[in-house]
Amino acid sequence: MADGDHKSQFMGMVDEHGSSVMKVARAYTLTSEERQDLAQEILLQAWKSLPKFDGKASLSTWFYRVSLQTAMNWRRNDQQRRLRQQPFLDFQDFANATDCAEAVQQREVVEQLYAAIHRLPKTDTALILLYLDGLSYREMAEVLGISESNVGVKLNRAKTALSELMNGKANGP
Template sequence: MVEDDRQALFLTWLDEHGSSVVKVARAYTLTGDECQDLAQEILLQAWRSAPSFAGKATAATWFYRVALHTAMNWKRKDGPRRTRQQPLLDVQVVPADGACSTEQVQQRETVEQLYRAIHQLPKADAALVLLYLDELSYREMADVLGISESNVGVKLNRAKKALSALMNGESHGP
């Protein structure tokens, strides 16, 4: 693949599927800095892998697969090192628009609670929930994860129950 074609294809994919990178990164990290680091790592892996895209799956499926595999490997490899690190400064982000409505605050808290709950799920369940939240079909989820559609249904049902329990403050066992 010619470099200009590769760059154009990558930028198109980024425009169309960039939100999935952020969702995956956010689900596999605890802090904003980690999320940014993981998102950069996902994009780097997607860039490196672009020449091997064979068109056997849709670009969305391929991009998601790269994002999920990178996130799972990043968490396993980079997690232990990051738990020993301490930030130099504890920076608080102040909203740019000043005051937020009560509804916006509640919605943000619910989203944060959802991501904390997803983070507690086993890696495969977290990946499945992210695909579900992105409204992929069972066929697309099966393609991304390399499992059958019926297996997607069974695993998704279990993951939803575990996620619901976590959202309601119940502990989640293995």
């Protein structure tokens, strides 16, 4: 593949799937700085891996797989540092303080959701992210390398665990 083709294919992929990168990064990090670092790492790994893309899976499936694998490796490699690193103050909270009450409530629900997602096992986190992005069972199976029926079973278990975490009925890791 010519270098120009490689770059244009990559830029198209980022335009189409950039929001997925941030969702994955948010689910695997605690701070906005870490989120940005992980997003950059995901994009770097996707750039490096793009010449190896063989077309056996769709580009979106391949990109998700790269994103999730990079995030899981990031989480595993930096787990001790991240466990100690809780932000003292999130300045975004001040910026949103003037929002209407409904927007603030929605933000709180989203924050609770991501906090609960952080407590799930890494494979459940990946599955929930794929589900939240609206992928079909077939697409989730391709990304994760498991059968569609296994996706159904694992997704139901992950949803139950997430619901228990959101309702305060479980003690996560």
